[in-house]
Amino acid sequence: MDERDTKVIAFCGKGGAGKTSVCALVVKYLMEKQKKILAIDADPAAGLSWALGVNPAKTLDDLRQTLSESISNKKVQSNDELFALAHYELLSSLIENRGFDFLSVGRPEAEGCFCSINAFLRHCISTLVAHYDYVCIDGEAGLEQVNRRVLEKVTHLVIVSDTSKRSIAIAHNLIALAKQRTQTMHCGVIINKWGDSNCELKELPVLGLLPVSQTIAQFDAAGKSLIEISDDDAFYAKLKEVMKNFV
Known part of the structure; x- marks a missing residue:
């Protein structure tokens, strides 16, 4: 695979605000642009796999355990052997779907120190993502878990965020933390389930306001992939407009 100028987009926010749905529909939008896409489910709740209609058999947590056992049992004798094993297992964990590839991080680590293995895995993943135009990561509430378990460079x-005070406050905190970490990352907030709310958005870098979507609720209830949502859907059309100006 050839190397590309990869854009790595992480989606974070309070649980229930709709980040997984937004992430899945951004994948759909990038598919329409015929870009090479890697979707990574980095939330232990594993909602992105449902939203994209994929069923991963292996996760990065499985790979982490395999590497740990191989080191403990001395099945690998050098860093070169470890890298070869990690690369093989990483590719075997990758799901090649129509229009995008998919990788699941899996559960949080079990007891024990995985710091060195996490660092090694981040190196392997960074090598992999260099061959994609876009990487879309459905993260946990904050960016630090993404940086620690998946990729350092976002x-x-x-x-x-939704329109609740708690969700807006979390958005403010995440923006402040992101600015402390780096000045080069593009940051923005999408306000989901806007309706007729009059919540205070001062000082937030708001990318756009998305309406309440009954379609997403119906798809979620039926267990249908959001990739199947109509291109004419009002929520999806608004999200495309927002992302077109951001990435």
Whole structure:
């Protein structure tokens, strides 16, 4: 695979704000642009796999355990052997779907120190993502778990918030933390489920306001992939407009 100028987009925010749905529909939008896409589910809740209609058999947590056992049992004798094993297992964990590839991080680490293995895995993943145009990561509430367990370099941070005071406060905190970490990352907030709210958005770098979507609720209830949502759907059309100006 050839190397590309990869844009890594992490989606974070309070649980229930809609970040997984937004992430899945951004994958759909990038598919329409015929870009090479890697979607990474970095939330232990594993909602992105459902939203994209994929069923991963192996996760990065499985790979982490395999590497740990191989080191403990001395099945690998050098860093070169470890890298070869990690690369093989990483590719075997990758799901090649129509229009995008998919990788699941899995559960949080079990007891024990995985710091060196996490660092090694981040190196392997960074080598892999260099061959994609876009990487979309459905993260946990904050960016630090993404940086620790998946990738250190994120080029774009999208914080998805609803209109509740708690969600807006979390968005403010995440923006402040992101600015402390780096000045080069593009950061923005999407306000989801806007409706007729009059919540205070001062000083937030708001990318756009998304309406309440009954379609997403119906798809979620039926267990249908959001990739199947109509291109004419009002929510999806608004999200495309927002992302077109951001990435």
